[in-house]
Each structure stands twice: as structure tokens, then as C-alpha cells.
Amino acid sequence: xxxxxxxxxxxxxxxxxxxxxxxxxxxxxxxxxxxxxxxxxxxxxxxxxxxxxxxxxxxxxxxxxxxxxxxxxxxxxxxxxxxxxxxxxxxxxxxxxxxxxxxxxxxxxxxxxxxxxxxxxxxxxxxxxxxxxxxxxxxxxxxxxxxxxxxxxxxxxxxxxxxxxxxxxxxxxxxxxxxxxxxxxxxxxxxxxxxxxxxxxxxxxxxxxxxxxxxxxxxxxxxxxxxxxxxxxxxxxxxxxxxxxxxxxxxxxxxxxxxxxxxxxxxxxxxxxxxxxxxxxxxxxxxxxxxxxxxxxxxxxxxxxxxxxxxxxxxxxxxxxxxxxxxxxxxxxxxxxxxxxxx
Amino acid sequence: xxxxxxxxxxxxxxxxxxxxxxxxxxxxxxxxxxxxxxxxxxxxxxxxxxxxxxxxxxxxxxxxxxxxxxxxxxxxxxxxxxxxxxxxxxxxxxxxxxxxxxxxxxxxxxxxxxxxxxxxxxxxxxxxxxxxxxxxxxxxxxxxxxxxxxxxxxxxxxxxxxxxxxxxxxxxxxxxxxxxxxxxxxxxxxxxxxxxxxxxxxxxxxxxxxxxxxxxxxxxxxxxxxxxxxxxxxxxxxxxxxxxxxxxxxxxxxxxxxxxxxxxxxxxxxxxxxxxxxxxxxxxxxxxxxxxxxxxxxxxxxxxxxxxxxxxxxxxxxxxxxxxxxxxxxxxxxxxxxxxxxxxxxxxxxxxxxxxxxxxxxxxxxxxxxxxxxxxxxxxxxxxxxxxxxxxxxxxxxxxxxxxxxxxxxxxxxxxxxxxxxxxxxxxxxxxxxxxxxxxxxxxxxxxxxxxxxxxxxxxxxxxxxxxxxxxxx
Numbered sequence: 001x002x003x004x005x006x007x008x009x010x011x012x013x014x015x016x017x018x019x020x021x022x023x024x025x026x027x028x029x030x031x032x033x034x035x036x037x038x039x040x041x042x043x044x045x046x047x048x049x050x051x052x053x054x055x056x057x058x059x060x061x062x063x064x065x066x067x068x069x070x071x072x073x074x075x076x077x078x079x080x081x082x083x084x085x086x087x088x089x090x091x092x093x094x095x096x097x098x099x100x101x102x103x104x105x106x107x108x109x110x111x112x113x114x115x116x117x118x119x120x121x122x123x124x125x126x127x128x129x130x131x132x133x134x135x136x137x138x139x140x141x142x143x144x145x146x147x148x149x150x151x152x153x154x155x156x157x158x159x160x161x162x163x164x165x166x167x168x169x170x171x172x173x174x175x176x177x178x179x180x181x182x183x184x185x186x187x188x189x190x191x192x193x194x195x196x197x198x199x200x201x202x203x204x205x206x207x208x209x210x211x212x213x214x215x216x217x218x219x220x221x222x223x224x225x226x227x228x229x230x231x232x233x234x235x236x237x238x239x240x241x242x243x244x245x246x247x248x249x250x251x252x253x254x255x256x257x258x259x260x261x262x263x264x265x266x267x268x269x270x271x272x273x274x275x276x277x278x279x280x281x282x283x284x285x286x287x288x289x290x291x292x293x294x295x296x297x298x299x300x301x302x303x304x305x306x307x308x309x310x311x312x313x314x315x316x317x318x319x320x321x322x323x324x325x326x327x328x329x330x331x332x333x334x335x336x337x338x339x340x341x342x343x
Numbered sequence: 344x345x346x347x348x349x350x351x352x353x354x355x356x357x358x359x360x361x362x363x364x365x366x367x368x369x370x371x372x373x374x375x376x377x378x379x380x381x382x383x384x385x386x387x388x389x390x391x392x393x394x395x396x397x398x399x400x401x402x403x404x405x406x407x408x409x410x411x412x413x414x415x416x417x418x419x420x421x422x423x424x425x426x427x428x429x430x431x432x433x434x435x436x437x438x439x440x441x442x443x444x445x446x447x448x449x450x451x452x453x454x455x456x457x458x459x460x461x462x463x464x465x466x467x468x469x470x471x472x473x474x475x476x477x478x479x480x481x482x483x484x485x486x487x488x489x490x491x492x493x494x495x496x497x498x499x500x501x502x503x504x505x506x507x508x509x510x511x512x513x514x515x516x517x518x519x520x521x522x523x524x525x526x527x528x529x530x531x532x533x534x535x536x537x538x539x540x541x542x543x544x545x546x547x548x549x550x551x552x553x554x555x556x557x558x559x560x561x562x563x564x565x566x567x568x569x570x571x572x573x574x575x576x577x578x579x580x581x582x583x584x585x586x587x588x589x590x591x592x593x594x595x596x597x598x599x600x601x602x603x604x605x606x607x608x609x610x611x612x613x614x615x616x617x618x619x620x621x622x623x624x625x626x627x628x629x630x631x632x633x634x635x636x637x638x639x640x641x642x643x644x645x646x647x648x649x650x651x652x653x654x655x656x657x658x659x660x661x662x663x664x665x666x667x668x669x670x671x672x673x674x675x676x677x678x679x680x681x682x683x684x685x686x687x688x689x690x691x692x693x694x695x696x697x698x699x700x701x702x703x704x705x706x707x708x709x710x711x712x713x714x715x716x717x718x719x720x721x722x723x724x725x726x727x728x729x730x731x732x733x734x735x736x737x738x739x740x741x742x743x744x745x746x747x748x749x750x751x752x753x754x755x756x757x758x759x760x761x762x763x764x765x766x767x768x769x770x771x772x773x774x775x776x777x778x779x780x781x782x783x784x785x786x787x788x789x790x791x792x793x794x795x796x797x798x799x800x801x802x803x804x805x806x807x808x809x810x811x812x813x814x815x816x817x
Binding site: 006009011099255 | 401571576592595607
């Protein structure tokens with residue numbers, strides 16, 4: 001129990017700092033996998049799926065005519081004008097860290113500082129085939145180094161809880177985006193069980209660092225719905241949506257119980273509902289109502305949670321009514337939410 | 344070019360901080376035995392570390408944030424114990440006199456009645472704060488943090504050049520420079536009896552507790568910064584950490600019922616003491632500049648109600664004015680009945696007729712300074728100025744004499760300094776930092792600034808200055 005107050009601005013800053021680093025790491029993962037493993041049936045890599053994954057179709061087509069390797073890689077790795085690039089994410093993380101320098105450890109700041117300078121110095125040659133993969137690995141490692149330094153040096157007070165909130169909300173969101181992108185690719189395939197789509201699903205597992213864990217769990221049975229179930233509901237895989245939401249829930253509970261913070265009851269309530277849906281839903285039920293619809297529901301729900309966090313802890317203006325109390329927003333999950341709310 | 348650090352070094356006719364002092368012999372010998380190549384390599388490594396650690400100031404251009412380090416020179420400036428002891432006493436005396444002066448100016452104004460200080464010099468000064476008349480300040484400590492700029496002339500005599508009694512900066516570099524030296528050159532510092540600079544944060548937070556409103560048992564202290572865009576932002580971060588207090592910006596604070604609160608995750612939290620690194624006129628849009636977005640609306644109401652303490656107090660700028668500086672030896676004698684322990688530089692107050700005439704007659708030998716500027720701006724150094732610059736200076740003096748003082752051009756002492764792989768003499772000054780709550784404490788040493796351009800006497804970081812570690816010996 002600590003009574004040291006935490007500035008609302010700091011809480012928000014560390015929340016977004018965590019999200020930006022997590023985002024950069026996930027982006028590096030999906031580009032790397034695209035480069036290495038993902039090919040369509042004629043053996044050509046499909047780079048447009050990354051653009052879809054980030055909902056950047058419009059912004060991308062304004063700058064580039066074709067979604068080829070060269071354009072997509074520049075757009076997402078080094079383009080500082082693109083707010084969804086790795087460079088922008090780390091640059092934003094560093095500016096957040098600058099405003100938080102009296103809060104974060106010197107080592108955390110130093111890693112972001114050195115990492116950012118490294119990204120600024122990326123040479124065009126490093127983006128060429130054959131060099132890109134090591135570069136992406138370096139970026140992934142840069143993010144993971146930051147995560148590790150944070151784990152090892154960041155004081156475990158309130159700010160740590162907001163850091164975890166940001167990291168796991170972003171990770172849950174990123175996992176759903178990965179899943180959604182491949183789902184689109186599959187929909188275009190007429191023969192769902194063909195070899196190419198198997199390759200796509202394997203690539204997706206690799207992007208999420210889940211390939212080996214999945215193999216250990218399902219030695220012979222690689223079906224799309226098993227992969228989807230693994231990424232959504234596996235209780236022990238560190239990037240599954242369920243595990244991330246549990247971490248988010250635990251962070252909010254910890255904040256409220258340890259720091260005597262009165263706000264955030266509605267956040268806790270919303271998280272309970274989301275957890276309960278993730279806990280009880282089977283993959284067959286999800287596929288029946290539509291995987292994309294389910295993913296869309298989770299993404300919008302996490303976004304609603306973020307809004308409520310802003311009102312509860314970051315000093316944002318109050319939100320009129322919790323989004324999850326508004327059944328019309330959540331077809332086809334309104335019924336679940338209603339039931340939860342009454343129970 | 345020599346093989347060892349000091350082989351090529353020649354201070355010429357200047358007073359050298361390293362060679363003219365027997366107490367530095369051991370450090371001098373160690374440097375003389377160190378190969379210059381190795382020294383240069385380690386010095387570059389030290390600067391790279393400062394950059395990576397973010398001990399930097401940020402220059403913003405076109406949405407790009409560029410971080411720069413304050414150039415660091417790895418050859419320390421050394422002060423033997425007896426020299427430091429005198430500086431320390433001199434600084435304490437000076438700060439004491441400044442606080443007595445401010446207390447008098449904002450209360451009884453005896454000094455006007457006794458005719459020692461022209462009334463219009465104070466009451467017409469842009470930094471005079473009439474709102475402070477009659478306001479009680481804990482321990483009469485107006486200047487809680489003071490930086491006193493001290494130079495040494497060509498005879499080795501220390502002289503005060505300027506008092507900085509508003510929001511003096513640079514102390515973070517004193518401490519970080521020490522860390523850098525101990526990381527990169529531990530062998531230079533071993534067993535020479537170096538006095539520590541680690542106590543600053545503890546002493547500062549101690550003084551902040553001493554000036555807190557008396558009714559508050561466990562006062563909440565914050566450091567108020569203009570934010571990441573301020574060139575001293577690193578220092579604000581550094582000090583907040585050393586003190587263990589939140590670093591806040593104006594938008595984090597608000598005033599309700601004449602009390603100051605910060606916005607936290609759990610709602611409002613009361614604030615009792617603010618170490619503010621924002622100038623008076625930006626602190627409260629209600630009381631001063633209405634357009635200021637850096638301050639806190641209503642802060643002055645809370646301050647005058649005694650519900651919050653500010654460090655430094657409001658209105659200290661009137662005492663560190665360059666025009667008031669000229670009167671400091673007399674002010675010290677007036678309040679303390681003693682002579683100044685560290686002399687002023689002889690100063691001509693151009694608002695006085697005779698002094699103006701003398702200044703105009705000797706323009707090519709004098710340094711002319713505007714009284715209201717800081718950072719080395721607007722200074723004309725007579726012996727170095729062109730005819731056109733002298734003419735321009737003359738015109739300004741005649742136009743507004745009260746805005747200027749003049750001083751003899753003093754050849755500041757030099758210190759051996761690494762310049763492009765060789766060691767050359769460069770002029771230095773010294774800014775010790777004093778903290779005052781119930782009493783005054785001086786951090787051993789202070790910031791040694793060095794003018795890196797050959798022959799330059801201007802040490803300000805905005806004008807090509809760097810810094811050195813300052814070693815006070817036991």
C-alpha cells in the first residue's frame with residue numbers, strides 16, 4: 001500500500017508509452033512473417049494484408065500506388081509521416097518517456113533513446129530482401145529489451161499498473177488484428193482447407209510467437225478454427241486475447257484495491273463482462289455468428305474500455321453512460337451483456 | 344603535438360587554475376602521465392554516454408526534436424580546500440545579504456530612508472513586485488536557491504560577477520559531470536580527497552520542508568516545470584528525481600478556495616510547496632501575464648493566503664538585477680556590518696552622470712552590459728569590438744544610460760581544455776549553488792563553465808560554452 005499520488009497525466013503517459021512499444025513489436029512481427037513465410041497460391045507474398053490489418057487502406061493508397069514489398073515496408077518501418085509506422089510508434093513512445101522522465105527509470109529512457117536513434121539511422125539497404133529480416137528482428141529485440149528493462153527496473157507502484165494496462169490492451173487488440181487479417185485472406189480462398197491457407201495460418205502463429213506452443217498442444221490437427229481458438233481463448237498463451245484481458249482485469253482490480261482509488265468501477269464491471277464472454281464462448285459458437293463479427297466486437301469493446309479509463313483515471317471528461325450498458329452497440333453480443341448486467 | 348595530456352599546454356599570460364596552484368600538483372602529474380590519445384578516446388566515450396543517457400537539452404525545429412549535450416570537458420577544474428572555504432563563506436554572506444535586502448524592500452524599506460539605494464532603481468524595476476509588500480516569508484528566506492557567478496582575474500583574485508536569485512540553472516550538470524568523470528576517469532580521482540556533490544537533492548528537499556506552511560505536518564512538495572520544450576527540462580527531471588517529488592506542469596495543478604491541488608488518478612491531492620522553475624510573470628495568468636499557459640490560475644491568491652510556499656519567493660528578481668549588483672558591497676556592509684568576503688568586479692553605474700562619462704570615454708577598454716538581460720546577450724566587450732560595434736554601443740548608452748553598467752575587461756583565469764585532440768587554455772568561471780531554508784548551505788564546488796572558442800570570455804552555453812567537473816579537495 002502506497003499513498004504517493006500519481007499525476008493523471010503520468011498515468012496516461014505510461015499507458016500510451018506501453019501501448020506504443022507493444023504496437024511497434026507487433027508490427028515488426030507481422031512484417032517479418034509476411035516477408036518470410038506468407039505466400040499465396042502462386043507463391044507471391046501478399047503485402048496488402050498488412051495494410052488491411054492496420055486499417056490503413058486509405059492512408060496507404062494516398063502515398064503509394066501499389067501495395068508491393070518496397071512500398072509497404074517503407075510505409076510501416078521508416079515512414080515518420082505515417083502515424084502507424086514503427087518509427088512513429090517509437091518516436092511517440094520516446095516523447096511520452098521524455099515527459100515521464102522523472103517517473104521511468106534511467107535505463108528505460110536510455111533504451112528508448114538509443115533505440116530511437118538506431119531507427120533514425122536505418123539505411124535504405126537494410127530494407128532490401130535478405131537484410132530486412134535481421135532488421136525486423138533487431139526491432140523486435142529492441143522492444144523486448146525495453147519490456148525486459150521495465151520489468152527489471154520500474155518501480156511497482158501505481159504507474160506499473162497503468163503500464164500493464166496499456167501493454168495488455170494493445171496486445172489483445174494486436175492479436176485480434178492478426179487473426180482478422182488472415183480471416184479475410186481465407187474468405188477469398190474458395191477451398192478453405194488447401195495447402196496455401198495452411199501456410200497462412202502457420203505464418204499467423206509464427207507472427208504471434210505461438211507456433212511451437214500450438215504444435216505442442218495439437219501435434220497433428222492444424223485447422224483454422226483451432227488456430228483461432230488458440231489465439232482467442234488459450235488461458236496460458238501470453239498473447240491470447242483471454243490472457244491479455246485477464247491481465248487487464250487484474251491490473252484494474254489491483255489499482256482499486258491497493259491505491260484506494262474510487263473511480264473505475266464501471267471499467268471493472270465492463271472487464272468482468274468481457275472476461276466472462278471469453279471464458280464461456282466456444283469457437284464453434286464464434287464461427288457460427290462470424291469470426292470477424294466477434295473480433296470486431298472485442299476491438300470496439302477494448303476501445304470503450306480505454307475511453308472509460310480516460311474518464312476514470314486520466315482526468316478526461318466523464319462519459320455519459322458506459323458503452324456496454326448500451327445493448328444496441330454490440331450486436332450480436334447484446335444478449336450476453338444484458339444477462340451479465342442483470343446478474 | 345605532444346604524446347601526453349599536458350605536453351603541449353601553455354597558459355600564456357593568463358592565471359591558470361591547474362598550474363598556478365600547488366594543491367593541484369597530484370592531479371597535474373596524473374594528467375601529465377596520461378597519453379593524449381587515450382585521454383581523447385575516453386573523453387569522447389564520456390560525451391557519447393551523456394548523449395545516450397539523455398543529459399541533453401532539446402532544440403526543436405520543424406516538428407523534429409534534436410537532442411544536444413552541453414559540451415563536456417574532461418579535464419577537471421580543481422579548487423583547494425582553503426580557496427573553497429573562502430568562496431563558501433563569501434557565497435553565504437552574499438545570499439544572507441540578498442535575503443535581508445529583499446525582506447527590507449518588501450517591508451520597512453529602511454535602505455531607502457538611509458539613502459543607500461536609489462528608490463527609483465527598485466520601484467521602477469520591471470522585476471519589482473508591489474504585491475509582495477508586507478507578505479510574510481518563512482525564515483525571511485526569499486532566495487532559497489541561488490547561483491553566484493564568480494570569476495578569477497589575472498592575479499588569481501576571485502570576484503563576484505553576478506547573482507542569480509530567480510531560477511538559476513546548471514546544478515544538474517555539476518552532479519552529472521561528477522558521475523561522468525568517475526565513470527570515465529576513475530584513475531584521476533582515486534585517493535585525492537574529493538568532496539562529494541551527492542547531497543544536493545537531500546538539502547534541497549530539506550529546505551523545501553522548512554519553508555512549508557507551518558500547519559502542514561508532512562508537506563507535499565512538487566517541482567513546477569514549463570515542460571519538455573524548456574531547454575532546462577533535463578535539469579527539472581533531474582532535480583525532481585533527486586528530491587523524490589513529482590515533476591508537474593501548470594496544467595497538472597489547480598487552485599480551489601485558495602488552496603493548490605494536483606490532478607491525480609485518485610482525484611485531487613493538496614500541494615504545499617512548489618519549487619517553481621517558471622519566472623514570476625508566467626506563474627499565474629490571473630496575477631501576471633494573462634496569456635501565460637504555463638502557470639496556474641489563482642496561484643498568487645493561494646500564496647498570499649499562506650496556503651502554499653513558492654521557491655524562490657516572488658519578486659527576487661529585483662535583487663539580482665545588474666544595476667543592484669553594483670551596490671552589493673554597500674548592501675552587505677549595511678545589513679551585516681562586514682566587508683564583502685568576495686569582491687565585486689568594479690562597476691560603473693551608467694545611470695550616474697560621472698560613470699556614464701567615464702564609460703563613454705573608455706568604451707574600447709570596458710565591458711558594457713544591459714542590466715535586464717541574462718545569458719550573455721547584449722554584451723559589448725570593448726577590446727574585442729569593431730568600430731561599428733563600439734559606435735552602436737555608444738548610441739545605445741546615450742539613448743538609455745540607466746539600462747547599462749560597465750566594467751573593466753577582466754582576463755578570466757584559464758583551465759587546460761581538450762580541443763580537437765590537443766590541450767589548450769580556455770577561460771572559465773564558477774557558479775556555486777546555495778540552498779537556503781532556516782540556514783544556508785553551499786554545494787561544494789559548483790558549475791565550472793568554459794568558453795570553448797579560442798580567446799572567448801563568454802562562457803554561457805547559448806554562446807558556445809561548455810562545462811567541466813569542479814573538484815573541491817578536502
